[in-house]
Structures are given as C-alpha cells and as structure tokens.
Amino acid sequence: MQLTVWTYEGPPHVGAMRIATAMRGVHYVLHAPQGDTYADLLFTMIERRGERPPVTYTTFQARDLGGDTAELFKDSVRGAYERFQPQAMIVGASCTAELIQDDPAGLAKAIDLPIPVIPLDLPSYQKKESWGAAETFFQLVRTLAPRSEGRAPAEGRRPLCNILGPTALGFHHRDDLIEIRRLLETLGVDINVVAPLGATPADLRRLPDADFNVVLYPEIADTAARWLERTHGQPAIRTIPLGVGGTRDFIAEVVRIAGVDPRLALAEGASRMPWWSRSVDSNYLTGKRVFVFGEANRAIAAARVASEELGFEVVGLGAYNREFAREVRAAAEIYGVTPLITDDYLAVERAVAELQPELVLGTQMERHISKRLKIACAVISAPSHVQDYPARYSPQLGFEGANVLFDTWVHPLAMGLEEHLLTMFRDDFEFNDAAGPSHLGHSAAPAPESVPVEALSSAISWTQEAKAELAKIPFFVRGKATRNTEQFAVQRGIALIDLETLYDARSHLAR
Amino acid sequence: MTRHVVIDRSHSIALANPMRAERRSGLDQAQPIYKERGQREVFCGLTGIIWLHRKMQDAFFLVVGSRTCAHLIQSAAGVMVFAEPRFATAIMEERDLAGMADANEELDRVVDQLLARRPDIKLLFLVGSCPSEVIKLDLSRAAERLSLKYSPALKVVNYSGSGIETTFTQGEDACLAALVPQAPDAAPDAAPSLLVVGALPDIVEDQFRRLFAQLGVPKVDFFPPRRSGDICAIGPNTRVLLAQPFLGDTAQKLAARGAVRLEAPFPFGAEGTTAWLKAAADAWRIPAPHFARVVESGRTRAKRALEGARETLRGKRIFFFPDSQLEPSLARFVTQELGMIAVEVGTPYLNRDLVGLELEQLDPETRIVEGQDVDLQLDRCRAAKPDLIVCGLGLANPLEAEGFTTKWSIELVFSPVHGFDQAGDLAALFARPLVRHARLKV
Numbered sequence A: 001m002q003l004t005v006w007t008y009e010g011p012p013h014v015g016a017m018r019i020a021t022a023m024r025g026v027h028y029v030l031h032a033p034q035g036d037t038y039a040d041l042l043f044t045m046i047e048r049r050g051e052r053p054p055v056t057y058t059t060f061q062a063r064d065l066g067g068d069t070a071e072l073f074k075d076s077v078r079g080a081y082e083r084f085q086p087q088a089m090i091v092g093a094s095c096t097a098e099l100i101q102d103d104p105a106g107l108a109k110a111i112d113l114p115i116p117v118i119p120l121d122l123p124s125y126q127k128k129e130s131w132g133a134a135e136t137f138f139q140l141v142r143t144l145a146p147r148s149e150g151r152a153p154a155e156g157r158r159p160l161c162n163i164l165g166p167t168a169l170g171f172h173h174r175d176d177l178i179e180i181r182r183l184l185e186t187l188g189v190d191i192n193v194v195a196p197l198g199a200t201p202a203d204l205r206r207l208p209d210a211d212f213n214v215v216l217y218p219e220i221a222d223t224a225a226r227w228l229e230r231t232h233g234q235p236a237i238r239t240i241p242l243g244v245g246g247t248r249d250f251i252a253e254v255v256r257i258a259g260v261d262p263r264l265a266l267a268e269g270a271s272r273m274p275w276w277s278r279s280v281d282s283n284y285l286t287g288k289r290v291f292v293f294g295e296a297n298r299a300i301a302a303a304r305v306a307s308e309e310l311g312f313e314v315v316g317l318g319a320y321n322r323e324f325a326r327e328v329r330a331a332a333e334i335y336g337v338t339p340l341i342t343d344d345y346l347a348v349e350r351a352v353a354e355l356q357p358e359l360v361l362g363t364q365m366e367r368h369i370s371k372r373l374k375i376a377c378a379v380i381s382a383p384s385h386v387q388d389y390p391a392r393y394s395p396q397l398g399f400e401g402a403n404v405l406f407d408t409w410v411h412p413l414a415m416g417l418e419e420h421l422l423t424m425f426r427d428d429f430e431f432n433d434a435a436g437p438s439h440l441g442h443s444a445a446p447a448p449e450s451v452p453v454e455a456l457s458s459a460i461s462w463t464q465e466a467k468a469e470l471a472k473i474p475f476f477v478r479g480k481a482t483r484n485t486e487q488f489a490v491q492r493g494i495a496l497i498d499l500e501t502l503y504d505a506r507s508h509l510a511r
Numbered sequence B: 001m002t003r004h005v006v007i008d009r010s011h012s013i014a015l016a017n018p019m020r021a022e023r024r025s026g027l028d029q030a031q032p033i034y035k036e037r038g039q040r041e042v043f044c045g046l047t048g049i050i051w052l053h054r055k056m057q058d059a060f061f062l063v064v065g066s067r068t069c070a071h072l073i074q075s076a077a078g079v080m081v082f083a084e085p086r087f088a089t090a091i092m093e094e095r096d097l098a099g100m101a102d103a104n105e106e107l108d109r110v111v112d113q114l115l116a117r118r119p120d121i122k123l124l125f126l127v128g129s130c131p132s133e134v135i136k137l138d139l140s141r142a143a144e145r146l147s148l149k150y151s152p153a154l155k156v157v158n159y160s161g162s163g164i165e166t167t168f169t170q171g172e173d174a175c176l177a178a179l180v181p182q183a184p185d186a187a188p189d190a191a192p193s194l195l196v197v198g199a200l201p202d203i204v205e206d207q208f209r210r211l212f213a214q215l216g217v218p219k220v221d222f223f224p225p226r227r228s229g230d231i232c233a234i235g236p237n238t239r240v241l242l243a244q245p246f247l248g249d250t251a252q253k254l255a256a257r258g259a260v261r262l263e264a265p266f267p268f269g270a271e272g273t274t275a276w277l278k279a280a281a282d283a284w285r286i287p288a289p290h291f292a293r294v295v296e297s298g299r300t301r302a303k304r305a306l307e308g309a310r311e312t313l314r315g316k317r318i319f320f321f322p323d324s325q326l327e328p329s330l331a332r333f334v335t336q337e338l339g340m341i342a343v344e345v346g347t348p349y350l351n352r353d354l355v356g357l358e359l360e361q362l363d364p365e366t367r368i369v370e371g372q373d374v375d376l377q378l379d380r381c382r383a384a385k386p387d388l389i390v391c392g393l394g395l396a397n398p399l400e401a402e403g404f405t406t407k408w409s410i411e412l413v414f415s416p417v418h419g420f421d422q423a424g425d426l427a428a429l430f431a432r433p434l435v436r437h438a439r440l441k442v
Helices: A010-022 A034-047 A069-084 A094-099 A105-109 A131-145 A174-186 A201-205 A218-232 A243-258 A273-278 A278-287 A296-309 A320-333 A344-356 A365-372 A398-410 A417-425 A438-443 A464-471 A476-490 A498-510 B043-053 B068-076 B101-115 B130-134 B139-150 B168-182 B203-216 B247-256 B269-283 B286-313 B327-336 B352-360 B374-384 B393-401 B408-414 B419-437
Strands: A002-004 A025-030 A055-057 A088-093 A117-119 A158-166 A190-197 A212-216 A291-293 A313-319 A337-343 A361-362 A375-380 B002-004 B031-037 B059-065 B087-091 B123-128 B155-160 B193-198 B219-221 B238-242 B317-320 B341-347 B367-374 B389-390 B406-408
Touching: A002 A034, A002 B101, A010 A025, A010 A034, A010 A055, A010 A088, A010 A131, A010 B068, A025 A069, A025 A105, A025 B101, A034 A055, A034 A464, A034 B043, A034 B068, A034 B393, A055 A069, A055 B193, A088 A105, A088 A131, A094 B068, A094 B130, A105 A117, A131 A201, A131 A218, A131 A320, A131 A438, A131 B087, A131 B193, A158 A174, A158 A218, A158 B130, A174 A243, A190 A201, A212 A218, A212 A243, A218 A296, A218 A320, A218 A476, A218 A498, A243 A273, A243 A398, A273 A278, A273 A296, A273 A398, A291 A296, A291 A344, A291 A365, A296 A313, A296 A320, A296 A361, A296 A398, A313 A320, A313 A344, A313 B408, A320 A337, A337 A398, A344 A365, A344 B317, A361 A365, A365 A375, A375 A398, A398 A438, A417 B031, A464 A476, A464 A498, A464 B393, B043 B059, B043 B068, B043 B168, B059 B068, B059 B101, B068 B087, B101 B123, B101 B139, B101 B203, B123 B139, B139 B155, B168 B247, B193 B203, B193 B247, B193 B393, B203 B219, B203 B269, B203 B286, B203 B419, B238 B269, B238 B393, B247 B352, B269 B286, B269 B327, B269 B419, B286 B419, B317 B374, B327 B341, B327 B352, B341 B374, B374 B393, B389 B419, B393 B406, B406 B408, B406 B419
Parallel strands: A025 A055, A025 A088, A088 A117, A158 A190, A158 A212, A291 A313, A291 A361, A313 A337, A361 A375, B002 B031, B031 B367, B059 B087, B059 B123, B123 B155, B193 B219, B193 B238, B317 B341, B317 B389, B341 B367, B389 B406
Antiparallel strands: A002 B087
C-alpha cells in the first residue's frame, strides 16, 4: 500500500478514455462500478468538452456480484453498439472489475460484433494513466493497421508524415498541434494522419501510408511509434520541439529524414524568444535557481530551455512517470543534480523545501507546493487543470511555444529592477517584499515574514543579529541565502552563525 | 401517509429495459414511482469525504482503495483543495492483492506514517472502497485493532464509501451511521434533547442553534460534531431531526439507540424550513403563537429573498437527473415556492419513509424515477425540452452544448442551502443559469 495525498496520474483506464475520447468513431465499454463514471467530468469540466466521452460503464453494484456481472457486461456491449454505432470498440475493466475476473475480452469476442472489438489488458494495480493511454493507442494501431499496401514512390510528391500523440485531456495539445502542423507545412511536409486526436479507425488504417512519424508526446505515442517503425519501416522523430533549441533540433531531424529545405522555417524572427532572453532587461534571470518536475519527457526538455535559453541554473530535475526514468537520469547528469523519480507528492514537496529554488517549473501539484512554500512557480506539464485550457492560443511547442514559455516562466518572478528596489528600500510601507511582485497584483500569494528567517537545519543556530540581517534580504532569495549560509557553516564546523559567518558565506559563494 | 404507489419489481439486468410502472387499482390519486436500471452516471460514496473532512476538524479520512479512488476524490474536488487535506488514500498495489504483503501489516504501516505526519488527528476513518469490499478486506477488525493500539489519543472507525454499495451522499450516511456507536449512552431519565443530524455548514448550524434557543428547545446538539470530543449522548429522550433526506441508515442506528425521529420535510425555502422547525416545536409542545413569533422574521426574510428568483423561474419546466437524493425535496421547493413545473425527478435512491411528506406535495403529473439508465433518461430529457436541467458534472456541458440550460447538482450539495437565510441563495442557484443565458449576447 502506498499512502497518497494527491496523485499525478489517474488509473490506466483513464488513459484509455483519453484515447477513446480523442478519437471519433470509437466507443469504450468499461466494466466498472458506478463511481468510476466520475472520469467523464475530467473531459466535460476540465477540458470543457461539449460531448460526453464515448464510454459506456456497466456500473455493476454489490447485489450484482452474486449474480451475473458477465451478462451485464455483454448487454452493455450490445447496447452501446446499437446506440452509438461505432466503427471500432475497445473493451476492458477498471480496477474493481479486474478483481472479479469476468474476462471482458472473451465476452466481447463471443458477441461477435461486425466491427473490430479490441480488448484492453490494463493492470490497474501496477500501471497508471499515461501507460494506459500508450497501451490503448498501441493496441488500436496494431489491430487497425496490421499491414501496408506499400507507400507511394517518393518521387514527384512532398514527404508525408503522421503526427502521433495529441490526445484528449492533453497539456496544451490543442494548440501544439496547430503550431507543429504549421511548422511541418512550412518545411514542405504533408500530414497524412494526426492521431489519436480527431482520428477515426479508418484514419488509423492509413497510418502506414506516411514516410515517417512525428512523436510529439512519447508518453502517449512511443509504444505505437516503435511498433510502426518495426512493422512498417517508418522512422520516428522523437525530438520534442520545446524551446528554440528543441524546435531547431526537431527541424534538423525532419530535414535529415525527409530531405526538405529548412531555410523558410528557420527564417530569422521565427521566435522572439532569443531576443527577449538576450535583451539586457533579462540579465537578472541569470543563474536563478530552478527546480523542474513533471512528465519525464517534458521535464527533460524544460530543463534544457531553462538552462540554455533563459540562463537559469537547474538545481533539481525529476519526473513522476517511471517509464522514462533512464532518460531523466541521463539528463540529471548534465546538470549535476540528483534525479528525483517518484510519484509521491510528499517526496517532491520535501525536495523543493530542501532545495529552496527561486522558481519551480512543475505540475499543478508543484503549484500547490510552491504556494505553500512561497516560491514562484510556472506549470509546464500534465496532469492538466482547467487553467491549462486557456481560451487564447497558447502552444507550448514550436517557435510560438517558445515565446509562450518565456512569458509564462518569467512572469511569476519579481522583475529585474523591482528586485533591486525591494532590496534597497525594503521598509517602504506599500512597496516591500511582503507585498509580493507588484505586477501580480493582489491575487499574488502574499509573502509574509514567515519565509524562513528560521534555521532550516536543526543542528545550526543563528545569532539574533544575523537573523535580523537575514530578514533584510527579500523573501524570494531568503530561503536560498539561509540554505547557502548554513551549508557554508556546516562545511566549516560552525554551529552558531553570526554576522561574520553570514557575510563570509556571501563572499565565498560570490567567487 | 404517502399517496404514491411504490412499484417494486425485481429487475433482471437489462440495459435497454424500457421503464414501466403500474398503477395500483383503487387509489385514483396515486402516482407511480418508476424504477429504472441501467448505466448510472453518479458519484460513489467516497465523494462525501470532500465536505465531511472539512466539517470534522480533528478527523482524518483514509480511503483504502485503488488509484481510481484517489483520482476520483481529487477530481471531484474540482480544483484541488489548497490547504493540506485531511484525507488520503492507501493505494493497494499488486503485492497487496497477490497476498505477498499482509494487508493488515501494510495498513498499520500506512497509518503509522500518516499519524507521524498528522499527530493532531483524534478520529480516523478507515473508508472502504469497491476494491477493498471485493477482496473482503475486513476494515472493522483493522479499526478495532488500531483503536486499541492508539487508545486513548485516537479513535479509529470504519465505513464503506464504495460505489458498489453507496451513491454519492450515501457516503455521508455510512460515515454518520459508523459514528453513532461512538456516542455515549444518555441516561434514561436525561432531559429531552434535540439532535440535528447531517453535516451542515457551520454558519447554518449557528442560525438553527439560535432559532431553537428562541423557540425554547433547551438542549440542541448537531451530528456530526465539529470536534470528535464533542459527540453528544444518545438515548430514549433524544429527538432526532434529520437535516438531509439521505440519512436513512444513520436514522436507523439512532433509532436502535432509542432515539425518536421527528417526521418533517426538509429545511429548504421558507415553507420547508418552517415545517421542519415546527416538527421540533411540536415535540416540545411550544405554543403556536410563540412559534409564529419566533419564525416570523426569518420566514419573511426568506419569502422576500425568493421573490427575485421566482420572477425568473415561475412556469419554467425543470428536469432532475439523479444525484444526491435531495431531488424530491428540491423539487418540492422549486415547484411549491418558486412556481416551477417539475417534469421528471430522478433520484438514485428513494427513501419513502424520509421523503414521503415531500412527495405528497409534488404534482401528480411529475414523473418520479428511482435509479437510472442515463441514455434512456437523456432521450426523455431531450424529448421533454425542459427549461432547466439539474444534472451532474459529466452531463452539464454536453447538454449545454446541445442548447439546454443546466445547473450542476453538486453545487446544491456543496453550498449552504438550508434554512431561512439561505433560501434566497438556494433559489438563486436555480435562477442563475437562466439569468445568465438571458444576459449573454455571445
């Protein structure tokens, strides 16, 4: 058993729902008790979808358990087919139904519907949402696109690709797709199928027609892309076009595989981000300590943007999905940090509290953690929240995405000159650090004096004088100063920090 | 007492089973209650934790379940609760199910971990879920064992919020029923006392407390108490007034302790609240003129507060999807006090003993449906073209996208809606979607 306050991911059948809901002409019959119908609201409320997810739940009850839940499942499959007339159906069990072992696969097969019925085996007590989505997409692709008619000759036509990964309840997938579609078209690449978002089973049958696959979200599409690579010889582009560097690398990959001309896509001014970052106004961003946590692929890409494109210092990097732990470890090595691979929200909270970063790039969970610890935070990754579905165009990927990243990551921080003024005149009654960054208005988290003027480590104490001096440092660097000074003291075996230690530490770290 | 004929039939599991009901001959005015069986679109009882954990300030709710349970509570809370929640899930994993780990040892370890983090907790609920029920994990024995281990600092109580046994608000019923044995016995000769049962917002509780004091009811307790140490004694001189219609099991448990339930409609709107208070006043033989004097100002305020919404809602047709079991009581309120016409009142479960007085007030033309087949119900709803649909979060936006006006039912459970001074707010919850539709030009 695992004690869980908040979860980063839902169960695997929610991943399957994300695929079914993203597609058209697919229906999902889920053997599940009534409470599992809560999952509908993820789509209708968080994502504001105007349609019910195409899911029929058997909603068995305790009194059914003694009877025939298998018959109930079969009735549900028949009923769903008659009512919704899907082109393909997926069937499976949620965590509770898995325990009663009704064998949805066998039951569905026995009904012998005139459409493909794809059974899903999603072990609820081992796996989670992203894995469930990836597995479901893979099973659909494998069943619907088993063989290829052979691709059209490459001569006399533009290269053709599939975009794989965008799904329902995805983090900014809607706008990423517009951005990447435009980028590929500028590069002279045609798009065969986008899947699963908006695709029908008939579209999946056409997947092998493309020359290559673009895997935008590996946590959703990598399993399917690997199978397509093996079975249909379609190479896959896995570079995530996040940030300017990521987008340029992505373009280079497309050029390598498709032999297209990158000049138009790389034309100067494709992104404002480089200049915004080089502008002297952004000088103050240099070396800001940033903690990055989220979906593995996204966190790795975000750490690169933070380090190379904003000049931040990555002090922590982690992910909640273990499926990509190896990649996270490799990336953590680049920044010389210990990778944090956990789905335990409390462990992440401990890490943030310990590292005292100036900015957290995380998920909605880290937003809560940061709020509690009074640290600035920007959300970079699923799990999604209603705020991650803005009305405006807001991609994360591509060159426009890079602009969005600059704005959303820099915005939570106190601005450059403001930071200096706060340090110089911290007793001003209406412009002080307790009032929070002025551009964030009154809604910004207040930053009270409770931000550690306390010792972080119990083995060390501070003189009154040193404590008072520490309180003069603005709240958003106070945690870092406390931590640095204490580390300095520990290294030198100093148990009591006085004014001398404080300034010694400062000069030591300034070297 | 009720004019409604209840048609109970044993139902085979048939999803497309057309809803049927029969009239019993000899009761001309009688109106059938339809029973429906099919796909349900409702929350399970775990959802109640979202408000219960705020009500009982020294209690913690530990769900013993799956990742789905944790995800449900987190998602149903909409945006996540900002403060550290007093609930968590002990997520069962493969090794727990395969018998590789002793479930009881695992549970003890998780509880230790939890208490180390929250030593302030005085009452721990072990909450059963669908998977824990299916594998027959005995949480009552675990609760006994843990109670002994941590006594007297901590009491451990168990109940089931599983979706195979409970629907949404039934979780509160199960929780409160489990709490009844924690109440000490009142002496047989104890002075009569009033027990108001059902988790109410603190502000509403305080309003009722003042009203009962003015009426002259000397001792009033609320259940659940805000702090577990304040749980009141229960005995034959306890008079129970239910504040919510979904507390059937709790009412039974209280009756088993000798407490007597006062029959009343539920305190929604001016009329509902008056009748509810009257039930208590009558039990204490409070003279009618005094009762009238005491409720006068609140009742007048409530009526005045309803006027605006009534303008909007009078003559409008409303359709309730099943959700919280509040539906018959709310239908009584919107038809009787706001002039609406109820087309269909769906409810997940109908406790005839508790809502009989409300059913009597409903129009015989109103279709009352217990249970659900969501697809058939959507068909009926579309055909009826109501002006306002009360439904769950999974259905609201899809129906809005079809051009209907909806009210999320969950708000009717999560907001202060009981009593005179909330009557206007309750009416506004129904009026706002219509006002909004009229106002928007986009």
